[in-house]
Amino acid sequence: MTRSEHPPLEASPESLYGAQAIAARVAKAAKMVETTSGDDVLVVSLLSGSMHFLVDLLRALGGDPRYELIHVEIEQQDGEEGLRALHYPIPFQVEGADIVLLRDVTTTGVIETYLEQQLLQHGAERVRTISLVDVPTRRTTDYDSAFSLFSAPAEVTRLVGYGLKREGRFGNLPFIGQIS
Numbered sequence: 001m002t003r004s005e006h007p008p009l010e011a012s013p014e015s016l017y018g019a020q021a022i023a024a025r026v027a028k029a030a031k032m033v034e035t036t037s038g039d040d041v042l043v044v045s046l047l048s049g050s051m052h053f054l055v056d057l058l059r060a061l062g063g064d065p066r067y068e069l070i071h072v073e074i075e076q077q078d079g080e081e082g083l084r085a086l087h088y089p090i091p092f093q094v095e096g097a098d099i100v101l102l103r104d105v106t107t108t109g110v111i112e113t114y115l116e117q118q119l120l121q122h123g124a125e126r127v128r129t130i131s132l133v134d135v136p137t138r139r140t141t142d143y144d145s146a147f148s149l150f151s152a153p154a155e156v157t158r159l160v161g162y163g164l165k166r167e168g169r170f171g172n173l174p175f176i177g178q179i180s
Contacts, residue, residue, distance in 0.1 A: 012179075013160050013161060013170055013173060013175075013177030013178060013179050014177050014178050014179070014180075015161075015175045015176075015177045016150075016152070016156065016159075016175070016176055016177055016178055017133075017149075017150050017162075017175060017176040018175045019174040019175050021150075022056075022149065022162060022174075022175070022176065023056070025149035025150065026053065026056045026057055026060055026149065027060050028149075029057060029060075029130050029147055029149060030057055030060035030061050032130075032147055033057075033061060033100055033130075034061065037098050037100065040066075040096060040097050040098055040125075041065055041066070041097075041098045041099075041100060042065075042066045042067070042068065042092075042094065042097040042098065042099050042100070042124075043057065043058065043061075043065055043066065043067040043068075043099075043100045043102060044067070044068050044069070044070055044099055044100070044101050044102065044119075045067065045068075045069050045070070045101075045102040046069075046070050046071075046072055046101070046102065046103050046104065046111075046115075047069050047070065047071045047072070048071075048163070048165075049104025049105065049132070049163050049164045049165070049171075050102040050103060050104040050132060050163060051163045052162045052163035052171075053102055053104070053132050053149075053162070053163060054067065054102055057102065057130075066097075068092045070115070072111055072115075094119055094122050094123055094124045095122070095123030095124070096123060096124075096125050097123075097124050097125060098124075098125050098126050099119055099124045099125075099126065099127040099128070100128055100129075100130060101115060101116065101119070101127055101128065101129040101130070102129075102130055102132075103129055103130070103131045103132065103145070104131075104132050104133070104163065104164055105131065105132065105133045105134075105135065105159060105164070106129070106131040106133070106134045106135065106136075106143075106145050106148065107135045107138040107139075108138060108139060108140040108141060109139045109140065109141040109142075109143030110140060110141055112129050112131075112143055112145070113141050113143050115127075115129075116129065128146035128147070129145045129146055130145065130146060130147045130148065130149075131145040131147075131148040131149070132148070132149050132150070132162070132163075132164075132176070133148065133149065133150045133151075133152050133156075133159060133176065134148035134150070134151050134152070135151075135152050135153070135154060135156065136151065137153060137154040138154055150176070156178055157178070158178055158179045158180070159176055159177070159178055160173060160176070160177055160178070160179055161173030161174070161175050161176045161177045162174065162175065162176050164176065166179060
C-alpha cells in the first residue's frame, strides 16, 4: 500500500507535553537511574515508540551504558489491546543485570508485567520500567511503573510525537501530542 492510499489524518496534533518538559523529565529519569542502579545497568527499549526516549536517556546518563531492544507486536481485538507476539528469547545476556525497561505508553500493564517476569526468570537481578506516558486508569492488572515521565487521563488517546507515531506519521514531532 502506498502512502497515497492511506486515508489522511484529519487533524493536526494538539501538544500535550512540550519539548522542554520532555527534556526535563528525561533528565529526572536519568538521575533516578544513576542514583538507584548498580554498575551493571542494562537499558532495554521496547520498539519502536520509545526510541527517541532511549536515545535521550542514554545521552543524559553519560558514560557508556549498555542497551538492547525488544519488539512487541500489538493486535486490536474488538477494540481491546492484546498481546499478539513477543519476539523472544531476547538475544542478549540479562543474567545478573539491573534492567531499566523503557516503554512508550503504559496502559493495561499486561505487557510490562509479562516482560518483567520473563527478564527476572532469565536471571536479571532487578527489572524496573520507566514509561514515557503512563495511563494508570486503564490498568487491567495490578501494575505500577517504577517511574513515568508523564501521567495521562484515560481520555487521552492517539498519542503522537517524540517517537510515537500514528499510521507511520507524526513520530518526528519534538513534543508529545494527541490527534483526534
